[in-house]
Amino acid sequence: SPCLDAKVCIVGGGPAGFYTAQHLVKVSDVSVDIYERLPVPFGLVRFGVAPDHPEVKNVINTFTQTAQHARCSFHGNVRVGKDVTVEELQEAYHAVVLSYGAEGNRTMGVPGEDLAGVYSAKDFVGWYNGLPRNSELRPDLSCETAVILGQGNVALDVARILLSPVDILKKTDITQHALDALAESSVRRVLIVGRRGPLQVACTIKELREMVNLPGTRPEMEASEFEGIAETLKSLARPRKRLTELLLKAAIETPGEEELERRNRAERAWGFRFLRKPLEVLPSTDLIRAAGIRLAVNRLEGDGEGVRAVATGEVEDVECGLVISSIGYKSLLIDPAVPFDARKAIIPNTMGRVQQTAGLYCSGWVKRGPTGVIATTMNDSFDTARTLLQDIGKGTLDVSTVKPGSQGVSALLEKRGVKPVSFSDWEKIDSEETRRGEIKGKPREKMLDVGEMLQVARA
Amino acid sequence: MSCKLIFSWVQRQAKMFFFCIMLFVAHLKRTLVLSLILSEEKVTVYFINRDGRKITTSSAKGDSLLDLVVEQNLDIEGFGACEGTLACSTCHVILDQKVYNQLGPITDEENDMLDLAFGLTDTSRLGCQVCLSRDLEGITVRVPDRVNDMRRSDDTGPTL
Numbered sequence: 173s174p175c176l177d178a179k180v181c182i183v184g185g186g187p188a189g190f191y192t193a194q195h196l197v198k199v200s201d202v203s204v205d206i207y208e209r210l211p212v213p214f215g216l217v218r219f220g221v222a223p224d225h226p227e228v229k230n231v232i233n234t235f236t237q238t239a240q241h242a243r244c245s246f247h248g249n250v251r252v253g254k255d256v257t258v259e260e261l262q263e264a265y266h267a268v269v270l271s272y273g274a275e276g277n278r279t280m281g282v283p284g285e286d287l288a289g290v291y292s293a294k295d296f297v298g299w300y301n302g303l304p305r306n307s308e309l310r311p312d313l314s315c316e317t318a319v320i321l322g323q324g325n326v327a328l329d330v331a332r333i334l335l336s337p338v339d340i341l342k343k344t345d346i347t348q349h350a351l352d353a354l355a356e357s358s359v360r361r362v363l364i365v366g367r368r369g370p371l372q373v374a375c376t377i378k379e380l381r382e383m384v385n386l387p388g389t390r391p392e393m394e395a396s397e398f399e400g401i402a403e404t405l406k407s408l409a410r411p412r413k414r415l416t417e418l419l420l421k422a423a424i425e426t427p428g429e430e431e432l433e434r435r436n437r438a439e440r441a442w443g444f445r446f447l448r449k450p451l452e453v454l455p456s457t458d459l460i461r462a463a464g465i466r467l468a469v470n471r472l473e474g475d476g477e478g479v480r481a482v483a484t485g486e487v488e489d490v491e492c493g494l495v496i497s498s499i500g501y502k503s504l505l506i507d508p509a510v511p512f513d514a515r516k517a518i519i520p521n522t523m524g525r526v527q528q529t530a531g532l533y534c535s536g537w538v539k540r541g542p543t544g545v546i547a548t549t550m551n552d553s554f555d556t557a558r559t560l561l562q563d564i565g566k567g568t569l570d571v572s573t574v575k576p577g578s579q580g581v582s583a584l585l586e587k588r589g590v591k592p593v594s595f596s597d598w599e600k601i602d603s604e605e606t607r608r609g610e611i612k613g614k615p616r617e618k619m620l621d622v623g624e625m626l627q628v629a630r631a
Numbered sequence: 632m633s634c635k636l637i638f639s640w641v642q643r644q645a646k647m648f649f650f651c652i653m654l655f656v657a658h659l660k661r662t663l664v665l666s667l668i669l670s671e672e673k674v675t676v677y678f679i680n681r682d683g684r685k686i687t688t689s690s691a692k693g694d695s696l697l698d699l700v701v702e703q704n705l706d707i708e709g710f711g712a713c714e715g716t717l718a719c720s721t722c723h724v725i726l727d728q729k730v731y732n733q734l735g736p737i738t739d740e741e742n743d744m745l746d747l748a749f750g751l752t753d754t755s756r757l758g759c760q761v762c763l764s765r766d767l768e769g770i771t772v773r774v775p776d777r778v779n780d781m782r783r784s785d786d787t788g789p790t791l
Binding site (some may be wrong): 195208224228230231233234309376377378381410411414545546547550551554 | 655688709710712713717718719721739740742743744746747751770
């Protein structure tokens with residue numbers, strides 16, 4: 173076939189962007205440019221994965237290889253939708269892949285949600301992971317009880333970070349200001365609250381096991397909430413069965429002597445609460461901060477996948493000073509030229525091809541919704557890349573015209589006073605963060621300010 | 632020249648000749664033994680890739696199946712995302728029953744990640760936890776159809 177020179181642009185420098193690029197550059201006629209809003213790459217691998225899960229971040233090595241590939245280049249500090257439009261990208265490239273993830277979050281939609289002391293898990297995680305926009309969060313950790321709404325892995329991450337011994341955290345890449353705040357924290361009890369029952373918890377066993385084994389903590393749960401659960405074990409599929417077995421063991425099994433002693437010595441406690449839905453965050457007497465949360469009590473109806481939570485009419489108040497809602501991330505519209513399904517909060521697409529827009533594709537959370545781990549996104553990104561390559565092969569994606577690619581975009585950005593950060597510029601930031609971390613015995617000390625990142629990048 | 636001198640010269644040459652042959656044979660023996668030992672270090676493994684294609688490869692004993700895939704740069708896309716640290720299930724492989732039974736017990740940590748693997752079978756293992764030994768010479772390892780580390784319990788809603 174004649175030598176093509178297919179130029180593809182990817183919007184978003186997180187896992188979806190990098191894995192899509194990785195698959196595309198396997199084909200010798202394709203070159204890829206990745207645009208990222210922040211000066212630093214890697215998205216949620218840097219800002220979402222918990223500091224005490226460094227192995228999960230090993231994927232950064234494969235992303236680095238991709239970024240350093242001859243036919244791939246990274247352009248940080250470029251805000252698509254503001255500094256350059258999607259339409260302008262479509263003019264400069266044969267294809268544009270939208271991989272910008274989910275920067276918003278689902279709200280509880282209850283009164284009191286705006287009180288001090290109420291945070292989305294996304295913002296709380298962003299705070300301890302150094303996301304610049306959350307650097308000023310300054311959560312108040314002077315209360316005894318924290319309530320987390322939602323029982324997925326993000327909820328468990330938050331609970332674990334709130335209760336982990338500081339000696340463990342101080343060796344991770346958690347931000348210094350979060351470490352300092354957690355060292356002064358008075359939080360001793362974390363409740364992880366869900367609308368449905370024990371068989372519907374959305375977290376997975378690795379994260380649950382980490383809670384069960386968390387030094388200095390003990391599980392505290394109501395045996396009554398587990399009635400009838402043990403009897404269901406034999407009918408469960410392996411993953412759910414092992415998870416439920418571990419949950420029952422932590423929640424209701426009488427511990428052995430050693431474990432009993434360990435629990436008696438533990439100064440911090442955590443537990444799931446089931447069949448509870450938030451109705452209102454209750455204010456303090458000065459009406460400024462959260463002092464409690466009012467929960468509706470549910471019961472379950474139906475069975476199997478159709479199990480639904482139904483209100484009983486009963487209500488329960490729980491005293492707490494910290495409320496963290498961990499009920500889901502949400503994608504946002506970044507450019508009016510992009511079709512967007514506001515209800516599902518995703519870009520409408522078929523196998524990664526954006527509906528009604530030739531040359532536009534999507535991958536990752538903005539395509540499927542904000543669930544799944546890095547490897548789920550990897551698989552999805554490979555699928556989109558395959559679709560794109562198929563379209564080139566079939567001729568439905570025309571790559572015969574000559575396109576200016578990054579040169580065209582650079583000219584626009586220069587006119588607008590926007591200076592992109594290259595991958596080797598990021599490597600300067602990386603070195604500096606690593607150097608600062610080494611002094612403290614941490615893998616890195618993340619920079620919290622975009623201005624500072626740009627300064628180091630340009631040095 | 633006297634016959635005696637010629638004779639002793641021939642004798643010396645013959646001795647040297649046979650001495651060289653002995654050295655040569657000893658050397659051969661040594662290298663043969665060496666190569667036998669070296670070949671015992673290598674373990675041949677057959678991978679059946681997702682597209683059904685067979686890949687024949689070999690690696691030093693003690694290497695894990697993941698090490699083998701990485702060292703030999705096998706074209707198995709997305710294999711071993713977390714680089715062998717039990718933080719994903721992308722190195723999920725399916726073994727023959729006999730081979731599976733030969734291997735040691737599975738830790739909770741490995742089972743926890745296996746729980747999330749797509750297409751989990753009763754003879755599934757994580758490739759990063761299977762270390763090659765002489766007993767595993769010539770095994771066939773199947774890479775399942777989809778790399779889908781879905782952190783999603785089978786009967787509930789979304790999970791991160």
